[in-house]
Amino acid sequence: MSLFGLWFLQLLLVPALSPLFIGIVRRVKARLQNRVGARVTQPYRDILKLFRKDEVVSADASWIFSSAPYLIFAVSILLGASIPLLSAHLTATVLGDLLTVVYVIALSTFFLALAGMDTGNAFGGFGSSREMTVAALTEGGLIFSLLALAFTAHSSNLFVIAGAISSLSLLAFTPIILAFVAFVIALLAETGRFPFDNPATHLELTMIHEAMILEYSGKKLALMEWAAANKFMLFLALGANLFFPWGLAASASPPALILALGALVFKLLVFCVLVALLESSLAKFRFFRLPDLLFMSFILSLIALSLIV
Amino acid sequence: MLSSSSFAAYIPPGFKPKFEGNLATGAVSVSEIAGVCHDLYFTRGLELKTITATDERNRGGGFRIFYVFGVPKQNLFIIPYIVLADTAEFPSLTKDIHEASSYERRIMTFFGLSPAGHPHPRPLILHENWPADVFPLRQDFNWQERPAAARGNYEFYRVEGEGIYEIPVGPVHAGIIEPGHFRFSVAGEEIMLLEAKLGYKHKGIEKLFENLxxxxxxxxxxxxxxxxxxxxxxxxxxxxxxxxxxxxxxxxxxxxxxxxxxxxxxxxxxxxxxxxxxxxxxxxxxxxxxxxxxxxxxxxxxxxxxxxxxxxxxxxxxxxxxxxxxxxxxxxxxxxxxxxxxxxxxxxxxxxxxxxxxDTGKLDYQLAVDHGIVGVAGRAVGLKKDARLxxxxxxxxxxPLEIAVEKDGDVRSRFYxxxxxxxxxxxxxxxxxxxxxxxxxxxxxxxxxxxxxxxxxxxxxxxxxxxxxxxxxxxxxxxxxxxxxDPSFVNWAVLGHAGRGNVVPDFPLINKSFNLSYSGNDL
CATH class of the missing domain: 1.10.645.10 (Cytochrome-c3 Hydrogenase, chain B)
Structure with a gap:
């Protein structure tokens, strides 16, 4: 398969699979609460339902409010094509650099926060304010945990990193594990999971991500929800394929890619179960305790980095 | 039958009540009521149960205001009342007995009697769309007719200063809960002031009791x-x-x-x-x-x-x-x-x-005492009160029953x-x-x-x-x-105090730890 073909495949893969992983997390959580829970395909139905619904847009909304969902969704699928999902090939993509990826994510967060404030809704305002607080503090941990990998691989290209880590000896793995822990904390913060945010809450005053998209309805809400699912899968895939890059296809032949897809789905399933376990055994942290956790992520990355350099 | 001797220790001098069952009811002059209530509440340590009014103008009387005090452990109630024959004003006890405040405001709203000397006599439960001169618990109020909608003004307390902003929440909420409006004045995430506006579930219960x-x-x-x-x-x-x-x-x-x-x-x-x-x-x-x-x-x-x-x-x-x-x-x-x-x-x-x-949603002990807090919230600050005993x-x-008490007054105490x-x-x-x-x-x-x-x-x-x-x-x-x-009527008054100083995302938890009834309050 040509490089373009592979890139195109990745472009479709994330939006096609991401709702499934949200459904799996919900299902596992339901089981852990002695509930049956909805089918794992429920998020697909929800998105489909929202696409069929009418929209209500506030009279005070500006172009930011109406364009943000498209931008955020586009960024989320573009990023899906820019990270190693199935193979460590594709090194030539423009977006494959870790700094580009992190800051394109920041760009979509920025627009999300702007959209939250756009209608002047009080909930959107504090949702955005909280999101920016958390995002600013997460950045350090996220960048430095990935930098630890970059220094190991002597490259900031994510595909090169994935290739280099897979050929690392087990002895050299200690700093990678530290960086991974730092990355997981950043992942939970970025994707609005416990202990930072509660994606299942109905309490408007406690929301972060949900508060920002409270004014959306219909198709735009569908895009926002879908983009959030994409982002969740994106981060899980980054964690799976940068820190544990085994199972990546060595060539771009269809059988190798299918095998690689199987490995990816398996790794993401394990991650989903872990997230669900975490969310079922933990209470959400008090808002002012979150910075402590994010600093811990930053410091763990620094330690990992100092062990490598 | 109880004899008057069992009441003897709880009757202030100058109060000549009639004894019926476990009640001692009697008229007190308007000028003396503050003194009698002060004596009952502070000197004799009785509990204020309710202050309420009746409209007896069509029976040749005037308005009567009853001050119901309970004697714990004795199951006795001392009820002095005043008669307002040709005045619509009654002396407010709020400055002396703080918990009288909500009762007096309620009498003001529903009977159109004004508590003279009340520090902040705002209407309660009825909203700004209710005409200011229609009083639903008066006998001449026709409960089957809808009064004309008014356009009044509801003033919230305001906090001013740099960086203070207000968050209006409700009465429609994201979850399935009763309707109530909360106005937060916050600096960043910290709650500077929290005020609840209730009354969305007012349905005229007390009037219905008189007519069913x-x-x-x-x-x-x-x-x-x-x-x-x-x-x-x-x-x-x-x-x-x-x-x-x-x-x-x-x-x-x-x-x-x-x-x-x-x-x-x-x-x-x-x-x-x-x-x-x-x-x-x-x-x-x-x-x-x-x-x-x-x-x-x-x-x-x-x-x-x-x-x-x-x-x-x-x-x-x-x-x-x-x-x-x-x-x-x-x-x-x-x-x-x-x-x-x-x-x-x-x-x-x-x-x-x-x-x-x-440490979330801490309620101060003295504040709870002053507001006469009852039930779970009261026992969580160490007020050993339980009507069952x-x-x-x-x-x-x-x-066999022991009163469950905690002392910290936070969410954890109410939980335990x-x-x-x-x-x-x-x-x-x-x-x-x-x-x-x-x-x-x-x-x-x-x-x-x-x-x-x-x-x-x-x-x-x-x-x-x-x-x-x-x-x-x-x-x-x-x-x-x-x-x-309803106990909620008393306890709603302190929810704002318990919320102050906490961060906004903790408020739903604080609210849930009180879990007060909107319906019981709004009647």
């Missing part, structure tokens, strides 16, 4: 606050039974304890679950819901109603518990308690949960008061089942005739706190006035 046939009023009482159906009906029944002198069979007294405690158990399990859920601890949330459901199904099995409606009747209860059902209930409750203990043990193992509960009713005097009470409720039900006397469970079908021109007070400890009914009959033995004081 007596037989229907009990059903009305059951619907004042749906989750407290049984105990509301019980408090009302107890007031009515005083006026009819219906002898309640001993078996009914025990059954009332059992049903009342089942209601408490279901609601406490629910609250314990919801407190955990609101911290995001979903395991605890679903276990609470499950434990509540077990009890609700027992309610349905025993009485045919999950909310125990239609169980209380004047003079007893309509549903008996057969010995077989009693045995099964006993085994089920023992299993329930083991289940409950396990859930609590798992929750106590979660540091992230306990961390969220500790202070004003023993039904069969509580014959059953509920945990302890759930355990003591199980013990109470088991003891009541064991000692259940034989006999009838009600006095049976008979025409209930109320004594004329009498007052009565009915008191019962609902799961939220003490419910007070003040009932007055007219010349024909009709219900001339029913004043309902």
């Amino acid at each position: 046939p007596l037989a229907s009023t009990l059903r009305l009482a059951e619907r004042i606050s749906g989750d407290t159906s049984f105990t509301h009906a019980l408090a009302f029944c107890q007031a009515i039974e005083q006026l009819t002198e219906l002898p309640v069979p001993r078996r009914a007294a025990y059954l009332r304890v059992i049903f009342s405690e089942l209601e408490r158990l279901a609601n406490h399990a629910n609250d314990i679950g919801f407190i955990m859920l609101d911290t995001g601890y979903s395991f605890g949330g679903s276990q609470g819901a499950r434990l509540r459901e077990v009890i609700m199904r027992w309610n349905e099995r025993l009485t045919g109603s999950r909310f125990l409606r239609g169980v209380n009747v004047f003079g007893g209860v309509a549903k008996d518990i057969t010995p077989e059902a009693g045995n099964e209930l006993e085994a089920a409750l023992q299993a329930w308690q083991r289940d409950f203990d396990q859930v609590i043990a798992i929750a106590e193992d979660s540091h992230s949960l306990l961390n969220r509960l500790e 202070d004003y023993p009713y039904a069969a509580y005097a014959e059953l 008061v509920r945990v302890k009470e759930a355990r003591s409720s199980v013990a109470l039900i088991l003891a009541a089942l064991k000692n259940l006397p034989r006999g009838e469970c009600s006095v049976g079908e008979q025409r209930v005739k109320l004594a004329r021109n009498r007052c009565a007070v009915g008191l019962a400890e609902g799961w939220r706190g003490e419910i007070v009914y003040f009932v007055m009959t007219g010349d024909t033995g009709d219900l001339a006035r029913v004043d309902v004081r």
